[in-house]
Every structure is written in C-alpha cells, then in structure tokens.
Amino acid sequence: MGRVGIRDVAKAAQVSVTTVSHALNDRRGSRISAATKEHVRAVAEDLGYAPNRLASGLRNNRSYLIGLVSDEIATTPFAGDMILGAQDAAYERGCLLMMLDAGGDGELEKRQVSTLLQHQVDGIVYARMYHQRIGLPVELAGVPTVLLDAVSADEKVSSVIPDEVEAARLAVRSLVAAGHRHIGFINNLDDIPATHGRLLGYQEALKESGIEFDPALVVAGVPETNGGRAAAMDVLSGPSRPTALFCFNDQMAMGAYQAAGSLGLEIPRDLSVIGIDNLELIAAALWPGLTTMALPHYDMGRWAVKQLLNEIEKPDDVEPVQMMFDCPLVQRGSVAPPLQI
C-alpha cells in the first residue's frame, strides 16, 4: 500500500507539481484554468490523495498539531524518552504533540487515527514500544507519517530505529578493551530484530578481536530479570565460566547481578556485566551502577518529528529517509579488567 504523494498526482495528471498545488489549493489569483483545476482534482481523487492532506497540508491551513500514535510508549516505563524528544522537536517548531496510546488494540487505533485526521493534524508519528517491522496501517495512506522505533517495507515512509548490530558490537568491544576474551551473551528468546541484530554484533565483535565464537557461551531467556538470572546461573555454573556477560537488556543484567550474588561473585571484581537500554530505574539503581548502551529514545523521537515537519513543510524537497541511530556507551561501575588467575 504505497502513499500517494503530490508528485504521483502531477505525473498522472501530466501537469507540474506547482499546478497540482494551485489546483488543489484553490488559491485566488492563481493562473490555472477551471478545466485544469477540475482535471487535477479528479485525478487526485481517483488516486486517493487524501482529502485531509488537501485541507491541511496544501492550503497552508496548518493546525500545527502532530499526532503521536503508539501501542504503549506512554503507559509502560521503557520508552518515555521518545515522547520527550518528540515533544521538544514539536515545540521548537511551534507545534503541539497529541498522544494516543491504543495498547495494541487495532480497532481502537483505527478510531484514534481517524479522530486525529478529523482534527486536522498536520501529520502523524507512528511509534512502537520496541524496534519492530510493521505493515503501515491503511488509514495512514496519504497522510504524512514517520515511523518511530519501527520500519515498514514501504520506502516512501520515513522511519527511525536504533542500530542493534552496532550497539552489540560496541558493548562487546568495550569488554574486550577491558581485557576480557571469555565473554558470555545473555540473549532474548523472542524473534524480534533486536535479538538477531545483537547476536550478530556480538559475533562480529568477537571475530574482529580474533576470539572464537563459542555457542556454549550464549544462553537465552525471557527478557526480564528472572530470565536473565536463570540464564546467567546457567552460563556462570558451566564448565568454562566467562569473566564478562553482555546482556540483552538492563533487566536481564539485573538478573545477572542476582545470579552473581548468589554464586558469591562480586561485580565487577569477579564478573563484568554490560547491558542495553540505559533504563534509569534499573541501570542507575543497581549497585554498582550498570554500564550499558543507551537506546537513543530521545534522539529518535526528536528526529521523527523533525523529519515529519520537514516533509510537511517542503513536500517537494524532502525525500523519505530510513534512519538508524547509534546507541552510546554509558559507563558506570560494572566493567573492570578480569582477575589474573
């Protein structure tokens, strides 16, 4: 389901983009004939070029409202910074952000989107709580949209996600840099992009350091504290105990702390631990503080709104972008050189 843009209308009507704009805009004093106007409007209608966009986008009749439609970023503790970044970017450009969470309920989400369109939002940021590949909801066809923490197959729709492979590569590199060569990976069991991307990054970082990949050092679990604890117990009790653990997320790293504690291992003296997320409630609260790769939620939220506004304000100049953000290393106290034995 491709988005119909002003260029598509111009092409189908065999006129210029400016003519389409004037025809749909109904601007007084524009120099196009009534016949051309009627022709362009009929073509636009045939193509399903959305009336809302006609009303709000082209006429410069902007509402300066941006809709933020998500599954549950507002109600769960994982990605609130995406909202902050989106809000800040909207505010800087004189826009307000209206948030609607559907909690994953498809019917409710449809109603929310249609309500936002009735209220003439200039565009929509469509966000997921964690990096996902999605199909773009049909209601959004023809509506300026940017995907946040999600990608679709439609290359005409801009999107922004974290670079999962690079995040894992940098995490493992930082353990190697501290002197570790025997590094375990506590992965997630779920079949999602982060699971595969982070495993790949782990493997690549080992390879570039000349460390052989040992499948026995990779243990997966449910991506929460108890899953991390069980997986860490498993790999730390095995025949060849790693000196460092790279954990899929901060919650699993918290579980690794608990496993280490019950095995009498002190962090970071006996075991280094690194996570991904930089979830303040956990990473900063653990003792010692957890060194982790920050998911760039704030920057992604900010980028999504800026890209959306650029596309709305300069539809003919701004191309859609598939953006990836790096995950910066946040150093706290959980990584140290391995003990010399």
Added chain:
Amino acid sequence: MGRVGIRDVAKAAQVSVTTVSHALNDRRGSRISAATKEHVRAVAEDLGYAPNRLASGLRNNRSYLIGLVSDEIATTPFAGDMILGAQDAAYERGCLLMMLDAGGDGELEKRQVSTLLQHQVDGIVYARMYHQRIGLPVELAGVPTVLLDAVSADEKVSSVIPDEVEAARLAVRSLVAAGHRHIGFINNLDDIPATHGRLLGYQEALKESGIEFDPALVVAGVPETNGGRAAAMDVLSGPSRPTALFCFNDQMAMGAYQAAGSLGLEIPRDLSVIGIDNLELIAAALWPGLTTMALPHYDMGRWAVKQLLNEIEKPDDVEPVQMMFDCPLVQRGSVAPPLQI
C-alpha cells in the same frame, strides 16, 4: 478562582437551570422568549461562563474527546497505569483520550490547554505524577475538569488521590501481623503530602499495636535507591537494629536490599522489607520479590474519567467529589516472621 457553573448563571440570572440550558443551547422549539434568552446569555458572558462549554457541553454538540493534561506521567516510568485506567474508562463511554505532557513547563501547558479547548474537548483530566496540592490553572475555569493524583482548595472541582495514611498503616500492620515489633521507617526528605501522610500512618499503626514510637528508627533520604541504601545502612548499623523496614517507596526498598546484602543480612530471614508503589520494574524484579502497597494508579485514572463524564453528561445531578483510593497490599517474598533470638 472558582469555576463558574450553570447553577451560578441560573442564580445570577434569577431563572432555573433548565432555562439557562435552553437559553444557551439555542434549541429550536424551546419555550423561552428571545428576551429571556438574551438576558441569560448576557449574564453568562458577564460571569465568564466559558464559551467552549457553551459550544460543546450544553449544545449536546459533543466531541467525545477528553484531554489528559499532565506534567510527566507519559514520559516517566512511575504512573503510566493512570493513563491506562483513564483510556479504558474513556473507551467504554465512547470517548477518546488525548494526552499532552508539558514536562512541568507552565507556558507550554497553557498552550496545550488552549489548543484542547479550541478542539472542543468535552473536558479535561488534569494529572500530576505524584500526589500534590495544586492551584487550579486559570485556563481551566469554566471547563469541566477532574484532578488526578492532585487536589486543589476549590471544592467545586472533583479530585482523586491515594490514601497515604491508610497505605502506611496497612503496611506497618502487615509487619506487626508477621510478628515484628521493632520496625524502622525509611522516609522521603521531600515536603510532600506522601511524606507526612505515611509518617502519620506508621505512627498510628504502632500506637494501635501498643508499640512505642522510637524516633531513632525513622531515617529519611532522597526517595531513590541510593537514598534508601544510605538510610537503611544507617538504621541497620545503629545500636538497636530493627527486624523490619517500612520504606517510603520501592526504589528506597531496593536500596534497603543492597544495604542488607552488604551487611550480610538475608531477606526475609534476617530482615523483612515492605515498600509502597508496586513499580513492576523494581518490585517484581527484586529477589526475593518485594512485598509492597500498590499505588492505585489504574483505578484513579479510571475514576477520574468516569467522574468527568458523569459531570459532563449530568451537570445538574452530579456533585463534585473529593475521592481517596486505598492502596492494596501486594504480597511477594520480602516479609517473614522475625528470627527468634
């Protein structure tokens, strides 16, 4: 700054509420004279009875949109369940919830409220991230409003907060029921209603059990993990070590776990711990799981929207309510009888 209601208009115009409604409603076929209509409208205008309410509330010209204006409940991990409860209640009554977080920026909040009013929301839930006493923003005068996790001095405005005193009383009672008589309290340093209410509840529960209040067992800190850790270290290292700790919140309880661990105390064998919040990310993740009093965020959010819709739909029958919700005990694994010495 009181809210001007339909009753105030009726009183000032010396007519019935029904007449005011008809006059402002402009309903065809209503049996009031043009002179009465003009008189009532003039009085309403003099009193500043808000035009938005005239447009959306009285004419039955409902938008079925509810605004949720908050400081930061959407972007922080503490109170997301309030949004869930509010959303569910709105959805059940055929309404949509639009969230706007201002992050504590008063100017931004003013713009947000005025935008919501322009978009004809039926009413506004005005929420704070934690229980606060506030002054009602002047922009909300005349707009159907319910306060969520906040109270104001204006008794005409409905509000809902948790019962802080009762939450602490029940927490301490559950420790007494397990056999503890030597119970420490790790309190918050901030001058907020929860700090004072919970101290009062702690004292009342001790009193009703015939346990003398010992100020040496009350230690305060910043309401985060490190504050809890330092305070717990303090009280656990003192001359008369308590067998149980009641903690201001789950984060401070997490700090108490860390202090216990570093002192070689096992939870719950050597020390019982109870928190307040039921913050899933912490309470369920600690090992053993943290027994805690759940803040009734979901129920409060749900109640706020239901009350708001009742006030909107039956303005003449529904009185404003100052509501308090109980905090239920969530039992996990951190409370046990004290060791017999």
